[in-house]
Amino acid sequence: MVTWLKPVTFVACLLPFAQLLYRAYTNELGANPIETITRFTGSWSLFILLASLAVTPLRRITGWNDLIRLRRMVGLFAFFYATLHFSTYMVLDLYFDFAAIAKDILKRPYITVGFSALILMIPLAVTSTAGMIRRLGKRWQQLHSLVYLIAILGVVHFYWLVKSDITRPAQYGMVLAGLLGYRLYHKWSAAPSRRANRGGAEQESSNLANARRGEKLASRK
């Protein structure tokens, strides 16, 4: 694996956060800083989540298999920004008014779906370690297919909160539809050969486990 790929991705994923800190420090978050932070972290969470879903199609199309090793990190960054997003809402916006937060989550559909997406991300983040991948085996792949639901909930969350101009949620929606559509197409077109190699999902997770083992060996050296 090219050595620079991971650190570069790590820094790239941190850039938005750095930009946010810089804008806060220079007092450039606008008239309503809390709203700015909420939108910023929410948008980046969704963007990075979609980026994590783009890893597999990109890997298949380019044949650059190293890309798969970025997927976990990118996914965890989506969780990082989603956590910042929710914390901004809980701490800065509603200032620990848990009654109001509970009411929002139960009563307001866009918050219900957004909160559900965040909650569903927790088990994925927790089981993202190499040990967990090994331990869960086949079930790991099943569990992590929740990411499709999470992405759909994320886009719906964005779509439902917009007042009138749906351009941006629609853009995210189209990208997501493309990414999901690619998977369906791939699954459908690869079905016969897949049966021959005992299921692609399994294949993928064992690829991943092999990759991880390889990495460990490499780091031991």
Add this chain to the structure above:
Amino acid sequence: MLIKKPDDLKAAEITSKEMYVNRRQFIASALGTGAAFAGFDLADVAQAHALEKLPNVKKGPAAYNTSEKLNSLKDITSYNNFYELGVDKGDPAANAKYLTTKPWSIAVEGEVKKAKTFAIEDIMKLAPLEERIYRLRCVEAWSMVIPWIGFPLSALIKQVEPTNNAKFIQFVTLVDPKRLPGQKPSLFGNSIDWPYVEGLRMDEATHPLTLLTVGLYGEVLPAQNGAPLRLVVPWKYGFKSIKSIVKVRFVEQQPATSWNKMQPQEYGFYSNVNPAVDHPRWTQATERRIGEFLRRDTLPFNGYGEQVASLYKGMDLKKFY
């Protein structure tokens, strides 16, 4: 050679007002363009300097002016909802340069005895200009305190002598995608049917708090705040206070209003500020005053209940939201 003494020259002979305003707008947009290449956006700074001071502005009646801390001119002119100039809060300031406001006329028509089209310059002479410091409560649950300049809408209403059939007034914003680029058709179609329209019941329109507004902070209105003429109805959510008005129509039936047409279950015709009636997607019980950290409680009628609650006696405000 004839050399004129300074007092032979009237200020107006040197440069007409239109000329210098246009020149300033040109400089502002030229600066903006140059700055954009350099990676800065000076347009709003330049624009702010291009605004004329309004002369002879009196303080409005003390009972109508809040003594709360004013929001800064920067906050008021950089955080705007004016979808005709873009849907993000910063878009209207960035696109303000497109909205030229000279010449500008306002057609006043419908159920009136003396329908008339006014030039903006004549509107400004209809009544003495007053400074009114009002709270503005946006339906999105943020608020500001703004020193508007204008005069009661009733002064304009008197001019045209409404007939007995005039029960409501409809207000219409300019349609011109060149000057209001947000009106250009977008990929997903416009969810708002231009022109933006708003309306008031006659008793709301003639209420002394209802302000026909031409300026803020001592100067003419910046484009992003609805230049050159807007309405300010301080006890209603901000979207009722329509911007850049070109038509005022007196009608018998309750007129259509833009947000109500789009999402009737979320935005009513009345849209009085009411902490007891939530927006379906967020609470209206509290608000964030721009510049403050903690939310504050929203007051019924945005704190103007003493003056306006009587207009709605006997009405179920949960039904007529």
